[in-house]
Amino acid sequence: MNATRSERVDEPTGVVVNIQHFSTHDGPGIRTTVFLKGCSLRCKWCCNPETIAPKPELAFNLKQCIGVKECGRCLSVCPEQALHALDSDGRIRVNWDLCTNCGQCVPVCPSKALYHFGRAMSVSEVLAEVEQDSAFYGESGGGITLSGGECLTQPVFSAALLEAARQRGINTAIETAGNVPWHSMARVLPHVDTMLHDYKLSDPAAHKRWTGADNALILENFRKAYAQFPGTRFIARIPLIPGVNDDEAHIDAVLDAIAPYPNVVELELLPYHRYGDSKYGFLGRVYALEDFSAPPAERLEQLRRRIAQRFEQRRA
Amino acid sequence: MTESIRRIAVSLGGGYVPGLAGVVRAVAQAAHRRGWQVAGVRDGFDGLLFPERYPDGGVLAIEPSASPGRDDEGSLLGTGARNDPFHLQQQDKDGLIEQVDASGRVLETLRERGIDAFVGIVGGSAVTGSHALGVMWKLSRQGLRCVCIPKSVENDLATTAHPYGYDSVLNYATESLRHIRIAARDQGRVALVEVPGQYAGGLALDAGLAAGADVVLIPEVPYRAQAVAQHMDADRRAALIVVAEGAKAVETRQSGSTGRNGDPMRARLSPGSDPDYGAGAAMIHRAGRVAQEVYEQVQRHSSRELFPLVLGQLVRAGPVSAADRALAAAYGAAAVQALADGHDGHLVAARADRFEMLPLAEAVNRIRTVEPSSPALTSARALGLCLGDRE
Numbered sequence: 017m018n019a020t021r022s023e024r025v026d027e028p029t030g031v032v033v034n035i036q037h038f039s040t041h042d043g044p045g046i047r048t049t050v051f052l053k054g055c056s057l058r059c060k061w062c063c064n065p066e067t068i069a070p071k072p073e074l075a076f077n078l079k080q081c082i083g084v085k086e087c088g089r090c091l092s093v094c095p096e097q098a099l100h101a102l103d104s105d106g107r108i109r110v111n112w113d114l115c116t117n118c119g120q121c122v123p124v125c126p127s128k129a130l131y132h133f134g135r136a137m138s139v140s141e142v143l144a145e146v147e148q149d150s151a152f153y154g155e156s157g158g159g160i161t162l163s164g165g166e167c168l169t170q171p172v173f174s175a176a177l178l179e180a181a182r183q184r185g186i187n188t189a190i191e192t193a194g195n196v197p198w199h200s201m202a203r204v205l206p207h208v209d210t211m212l213h214d215y216k217l218s219d220p221a222a223h224k225r226w227t228g229a230d231n232a233l234i235l236e237n238f239r240k241a242y243a244q245f246p247g248t249r250f251i252a253r254i255p256l257i258p259g260v261n262d263d264e265a266h267i268d269a270v271l272d273a274i275a276p277y278p279n280v281v282e283l284e285l286l287p288y289h290r291y292g293d294s295k296y297g298f299l300g301r302v303y304a305l306e307d308f309s310a311p312p313a314e315r316l317e318q319l320r321r322r323i324a325q326r327f328e329q330r331r332a
Numbered sequence: 333m334t335e336s337i338r339r340i341a342v343s344l345g346g347g348y349v350p351g352l353a354g355v356v357r358a359v360a361q362a363a364h365r366r367g368w369q370v371a372g373v374r375d376g377f378d379g380l381l382f383p384e385r386y387p388d389g390g391v392l393a394i395e396p397s398a399s400p401g402r403d404d405e406g407s408l409l410g411t412g413a414r415n416d417p418f419h420l421q422q423q424d425k426d427g428l429i430e431q432v433d434a435s436g437r438v439l440e441t442l443r444e445r446g447i448d449a450f451v452g453i454v455g456g457s458a459v460t461g462s463h464a465l466g467v468m469w470k471l472s473r474q475g476l477r478c479v480c481i482p483k484s485v486e487n488d489l490a491t492t493a494h495p496y497g498y499d500s501v502l503n504y505a506t507e508s509l510r511h512i513r514i515a516a517r518d519q520g521r522v523a524l525v526e527v528p529g530q531y532a533g534g535l536a537l538d539a540g541l542a543a544g545a546d547v548v549l550i551p552e553v554p555y556r557a558q559a560v561a562q563h564m565d566a567d568r569r570a571a572l573i574v575v576a577e578g579a580k581a582v583e584t585r586q587s588g589s590t591g592r593n594g595d596p597m598r599a600r601l602s603p604g605s606d607p608d609y610g611a612g613a614a615m616i617h618r619a620g621r622v623a624q625e626v627y628e629q630v631q632r633h634s635s636r637e638l639f640p641l642v643l644g645q646l647v648r649a650g651p652v653s654a655a656d657r658a659l660a661a662a663y664g665a666a667a668v669q670a671l672a673d674g675h676d677g678h679l680v681a682a683r684a685d686r687f688e689m690l691p692l693a694e695a696v697n698r699i700r701t702v703e704p705s706s707p708a709l710t711s712a713r714a715l716g717l718c719l720g721d722r723e
Contacts, residue, residue, distance in 0.1 A: 056428035059423065071429065100697035102531060104552040109531075111697050113466035115418065169428070189663045228429045230423070 030173030033067050035136045043157025043189035043210050048146045053134040054169040056195045058228035059255050065295050066133035067165035073117045073133050076299040080129035081107040086175025088291050090121035112300035139177045166193050171200040178207035194234040201237050210249045217261050218269040242277040250280040257288045258311045271326045283323050287311050341447045343373040344411050345454035345464025349483055349497025351652030358452050358664020361396035370394045376413020380441045389583035450478035451667045470691035478668045480679045481663045488532035490700035492681035496659055502538055504650025508643055509543035514518050517571035522564055522638045526623035529576030530700050535578035537708045544568035547718040551578035552702045555720025561633035563718040575626050578663035619644035
């Protein structure tokens with residue numbers, strides 16, 4: 017891995033998967049979204065599988081491979097014998113059991129068939145990238161959003177990055193699923209203007225079945241956050257997966273949970289999409305939810321009306 | 333001089349094939365004759381990693397007379413392996429989900445139980461299941477005395493001519509395809525049947541030839557939908573298309589270019605975030621997807637009525653063939669002999685006339701694909717069987 021070393025040795029470093037410019041779905045205004053690597057849940061519908069593991073990891077795109085006849089450079093650098101050629105098409109395959117994500121094959125691959133999801137970046141490196149968009153923040157009310165993965169699995173880096181952004185007058189937001197120790201959330205929240213957070217399922221057993229962990233810690237964290245950070249804007253969200261959590265009972269449970277807190281200003285529905293499909297292939301994994309489809313527009317509209325009604329009642 | 337063996341363990345990698353109990357029993361029988369005790373680990377390494385999930389024990393003592401009870405064709409130990417000890421998913425004390433390397437725990441537990449050596453009955457090249465051969469190789473590098481017996485549904489292990497299980501699978505797949513063909517022909521329709529084979533089309537080709545298929549599509553020979561449709565339309569009695577899971581259409585445009593005007597930062601960090609990058613080409617499909625795809629493409633060009641079917645994992649569900657029963661006995665004896673001879677970290681590979689001991693380092697990643705000059709492919713062409721590549 018050839019991460020650029022920061023000149024300031026004490027500056028925290030994080031593992032970043034992507035920096036997306038001009039996002040309009042990750043908080044107010046036009047934003048720059050920084051996707052951090054590492055997640056503390058394993059949602060079966062995840063559309064960003066490359067953000068799950070905490071360290072940079074290898075991905076392989078077969079279509080980009082030019083084959084061992086022309087190239088084959090990766091075969092000689094892999095110390096684990098994790099790469100091999102397939103006789104029938106002469107292209108490389110990855111034995112994912114043997115790969116340790118050391119990344120030695122990445123710089124020698126001329127066609128970027130082999131590449132790393134994620135690399136270590138310092139606070140100032142990320143800020144330099146984010147500040148390129150600063151002209152768009154003021155007008156639109158935008159700024160920086162930390163997403164992931166779970167950005168709170170890197171609390172030291174996240175807090176330092178958001179604090180530095182704020183010092184430069186950049187509006188800050190995070191996207192979190194909340195399955196982290198409270199001290200991690202409490203460390204980051206003082207530097208956050210808007211916290212977007214997910215209510216995935218209400219039933220603890222179903223939450224565990226679909227995401228790998230139950231929701232006790234998450235709900236507790238959200239309650240503490242609402243109460244202890246009254247000046248922060250909270251936007252609750254439900255990733256809507258047909259057949260999993262698109263029922264009225266769940267929506268109502270979330271509406272009940274946020275009702276006592278005026279700083280929870282919105283409940284958004286995020287319709288499930290399948291943009292992540294191909295990334296599973298790149299990582300040598302099979303998508304558990306291949307047969308799921310996006311929620312129909314009418315259903316989405318129906319549930320959105322239900323939420324709007326409750327918010328109107330709340331205002332009245 | 334290696335220490336003498338007193339107790340060995342047997343375990344099965346994920347993926348059921350008929351009659352695995354026969355291999356386990358043969359290992360036990362040969363070991364007992366040497367005075368060794370034999371233990372069986374349930375469901376791959378799960379019996380060692382999660383003993384609490386097995387009320388009657390995650391590790392079972394195996395007597396040579398061991399019977400799996402009601403069903404003679406089971407595997408005794410279970411092939412429900414879902415966990416790779418090197419990448420084990422668990423919750424930490426804070427409730428966060430993490431992935432850990434539990435291989436040390438496996439070795440430690442084996443030591444605690446007084447197990448000196450290990451026989452792994454494993455596959456080697458599954459794209460989606462556990463690459464058990466690679467896992468065994470890594471454990472052997474960490475000091476586990478082990479030998480491996482190869483098993484395969486697709487005959488895709490280049491290191492052995494006869495992996496355990498392939499003959500039974502081939503017999504059952506052939507019988508099923510033959511019956512499907514007869515029924516389809518009688519109705520004047522065309523059955524399009526998917527069988528396993530992500531990289532290697534051996535099973536599709538062998539079973540297709542044996543069952544009298546009219547078209548066989550394998551990953552090694554990219555097909556054109558029009559060629560398949562033409563073949564089916566030309567012969568109204570043609571009734572069976574066999575498709576291997578990994579079959580792919582001829583690529584219409586050359587890929588491999590990276591000359592995009594993309595954002596350099598984005599490209600540097602994660603080229604996969606670019607929607608143009610590869611356009612989902614590397615998707616690993618679950619069973620059934622290829623049958624549906626080929627069906628849609630071919631039906632568009634054909635006047636015949638096609639219907640897609642997925643034999644898929646059902647090919648594992650047949651009876652044990654006589655050849656596999658004999659192979660089970662031979663593999664069991666050879667594996668025990670290999671341990672006694674000190675062939676730690678080797679694959680016991682059946683050749684046409686003998687067993688060969690192959691270091692695991694040389695056995696991993698060796699996938700047998702159908703070569704253009706292979707007898708099966710040559711005979712298929714000679715018989716006028718359509719492979720989808722020629723008009």
